[in-house]
Amino acid sequence: MITNVNVPPMITEKKLVELFHQMWLIRFFDEKVDEFFAKGLIHGTTHLCVGQEASASGAIAVLEERDKITSTHRGHGHCIAKGAETNRMMAELFGRVTGYCRGKGGSMHIADVEKGNLGANGIVGGGIPIAVGSALTSQMKKLGYVTLCFFGDGASNEGSFHEAINMAAIWNLPVVFICENNQYGMSGPVKEMVKVANIADRAAAYGIPGQVVDGNDIFAMMNVTHEAVERARRGEGPTLVEAKTYRWKGHSKSDAKKYRTREEEMDWRSNRDPIERMKRVLISEGMLSEQEAERLEAEAKKEIEDAVKFAEESPMPPIEILEEDVYA
Amino acid sequence: MSTQRELTYLEAVRECMSQEMRVNEDVFIMGEDIGLYGGAFGVTRGMIEEFGNERVRNTPISEAAIAGAAVGAAMTGMRPIVELQFSDFITIATDQIVNQAAKNRYMFGGKGKVPLVLRTPSGSGTGAAAQHSQSLEAWMAHIPGLKVIQPSTGYDAKGLLKAAIDDDNPVIFYEHKLLYRTKGYVPEEPYSLPIGKADIKRQGTDVTIVATAIMVHKALQAAVELEKEGISVEIIDPRTLVPLDIETIIESVKKTGRVVVVHEAVKRGGFGGEIASLIAESEAFDYLDAPIKRLGGKSVPIPYNPVLEKAAIPQERDIIQAVKETVFRR
Numbered sequence A: 001m002i003t004n005v006n007v008p009p010m011i012t013e014k015k016l017v018e019l020f021h022q023m024w025l026i027r028f029f030d031e032k033v034d035e036f037f038a039k040g041l042i043h044g045t046t047h048l049c050v051g052q053e054a055s056a057s058g059a060i061a062v063l064e065e066r067d068k069i070t071s072t073h074r075g076h077g078h079c080i081a082k083g084a085e086t087n088r089m090m091a092e093l094f095g096r097v098t099g100y101c102r103g104k105g106g107s108m109h110i111a112d113v114e115k116g117n118l119g120a121n122g123i124v125g126g127g128i129p130i131a132v133g134s135a136l137t138s139q140m141k142k143l144g145y146v147t148l149c150f151f152g153d154g155a156s157n158e159g160s161f162h163e164a165i166n167m168a169a170i171w172n173l174p175v176v177f178i179c180e181n182n183q184y185g186m187s188g189p190v191k192e193m194v195k196v197a198n199i200a201d202r203a204a205a206y207g208i209p210g211q212v213v214d215g216n217d218i219f220a221m222m223n224v225t226h227e228a229v230e231r232a233r234r235g236e237g238p239t240l241v242e243a244k245t246y247r248w249k250g251h252s253k254s255d256a257k258k259y260r261t262r263e264e265e266m267d268w269r270s271n272r273d274p275i276e277r278m279k280r281v282l283i284s285e286g287m288l289s290e291q292e293a294e295r296l297e298a299e300a301k302k303e304i305e306d307a308v309k310f311a312e313e314s315p316m317p318p319i320e321i322l323e324e325d326v327y328a
Numbered sequence B: 001m002s003t004q005r006e007l008t009y010l011e012a013v014r015e016c017m018s019q020e021m022r023v024n025e026d027v028f029i030m031g032e033d034i035g036l037y038g039g040a041f042g043v044t045r046g047m048i049e050e051f052g053n054e055r056v057r058n059t060p061i062s063e064a065a066i067a068g069a070a071v072g073a074a075m076t077g078m079r080p081i082v083e084l085q086f087s088d089f090i091t092i093a094t095d096q097i098v099n100q101a102a103k104n105r106y107m108f109g110g111k112g113k114v115p116l117v118l119r120t121p122s123g124s125g126t127g128a129a130a131q132h133s134q135s136l137e138a139w140m141a142h143i144p145g146l147k148v149i150q151p152s153t154g155y156d157a158k159g160l161l162k163a164a165i166d167d168d169n170p171v172i173f174y175e176h177k178l179l180y181r182t183k184g185y186v187p188e189e190p191y192s193l194p195i196g197k198a199d200i201k202r203q204g205t206d207v208t209i210v211a212t213a214i215m216v217h218k219a220l221q222a223a224v225e226l227e228k229e230g231i232s233v234e235i236i237d238p239r240t241l242v243p244l245d246i247e248t249i250i251e252s253v254k255k256t257g258r259v260v261v262v263h264e265a266v267k268r269g270g271f272g273g274e275i276a277s278l279i280a281e282s283e284a285f286d287y288l289d290a291p292i293k294r295l296g297g298k299s300v301p302i303p304y305n306p307v308l309e310k311a312a313i314p315q316e317r318d319i320i321q322a323v324k325e326t327v328f329r330r
């Protein structure tokens, strides 16, 4: 039993330590990707979620295994948090046949349907109606699972967001909309693209609850998501959660980041690092020692290095698979 | 004559927009990340500095609203140029383009006009996979009321974009991503190229290749190889799909008697089928010494892995082979 920190009932001390390790996995995964991208070893494009580890890990931590998620173009963290293997993810980014999509999808299209991850998405806002459909299945077949739908602040300006939330609201569907507001949609500052103070304020227009949460605080993330998930499971319908966070890196490769200042970046990095914040709590509560924290960090680093090795040693897809899987 | 100034395709597009905006207050551009960021491919870089954020209008990520607002602005006296970040996102803007922009004037009995240009990068080759690599020009070409342009060089892009901006109809302007960095001669002064006039990119006598966008360049390379084997290739770039200059194609086929049509878009339902049918329906049919050959992308979404990605669309060697099959057919 955890006494001093406020966490949802299913979150054990062991789980907290796992989550700490998981956030490191997410960070090292994306930092490795960044490095390989710069070296030209990974091609295409990729969007890193460094700095946003707590919103992915915290929200997904309160789910049951049967619950589902939809993800975004910035989805490596969601994918890892929902139980994907980092070696198969890395292999996908290397375009190898051992990857989650046999090298056909790449960073933006990783799905792990068996684990309840209905897929990343290259279309901004594309996953939001899909999450609603997944929730509809749960309701119609009385399956009791909940769908967590991740999207960005930019996506909340797409028609798909408004249409899908309205539909979920009128039908009381078991879905939780999680807007990861990392302050920018590519180069567009949220302040210039959205007139309301909080994206969660828009919930009122659909007659559902809206919740703003510090997306860099994994404990707050767990509590707010837990409440929304419970509500959805009771058949009371969707909630719009807005997690305020920040992406440390540029939007994708070749982003000169002219739209923001170095000071702003440094402020988020040094004062609001989600991993550092969790570590401080775990240590002060006696759930973790400095040495253990370092060990977990090193373990995560090692796992990602192994994932790279696995990816590098994996074969390229044979040309024959080009025309496979277009139809079932 | 001034010295032959070279510009990239991307710079040619930008120069045209800037020149038009300088002389016509009604022209403005609108799209995602086109301000400080300069657009996803850098086409609008520097434009916000010159024209300000009123006329270089950075929008939220809202493709339907961007396209719809362009229709409304065009109907009421402006001449908007929309930059749609990737041509794949036309799917989201489709109602406004297909049901509104294209139909408007006709439905209203010939009243009003919709002078808008929708510029958008298309094509594969960047490893961006299935949702960012499509060539959907045949979709738009199917819709009466839209004009569809697909330039293969910076020179053509600059001249055709001016024509598109001056046109009182909605124009879809496809820019191939891999062409953005290609260089070539582009005059500095504004000029206009007629919409609906094909260009003969290479003269030849044995076989006609009709190619669009990046396939023009692959065909040109293939022609050099084929020349070494004594095969003389004529290459026609339609440049605009709607309206289509079929006469130039027919004349060429009458001269060579053989034709290969090649585009990057999926072959099935692709625009090549339209070109082949028009040739078959014309007097050029009697001059054909071999069946019309079509080359196009495989019927698969564009995969991520670079080897698979290449294999999904026609390459130089495929063009060479197709030409040989056509030429050596008795």
Ligand SMILES: Cc1ncc(C[n+]2csc(CCOP(=O)(O)OP(=O)(O)O)c2C)c(N)n1
Pocket (backbone or CB within 6 Å): A047, A073, A074, A122, A123, A124, A125, A151, A152, A153, A154, A155, A156, A182, A184, A185, A186, A251, B032, B061, B063, B085, B089, B092
């Ligand atoms: C429909 C669509 N429009 C535009 C894009 C290009 N694009 C990719 S990500 C992105 C920014 C998305 O911003 P946001 O939803 O806030 O997510 P973030 O990148 O901040 O995580 C844009 C404009 C796209 N992929 N799909």
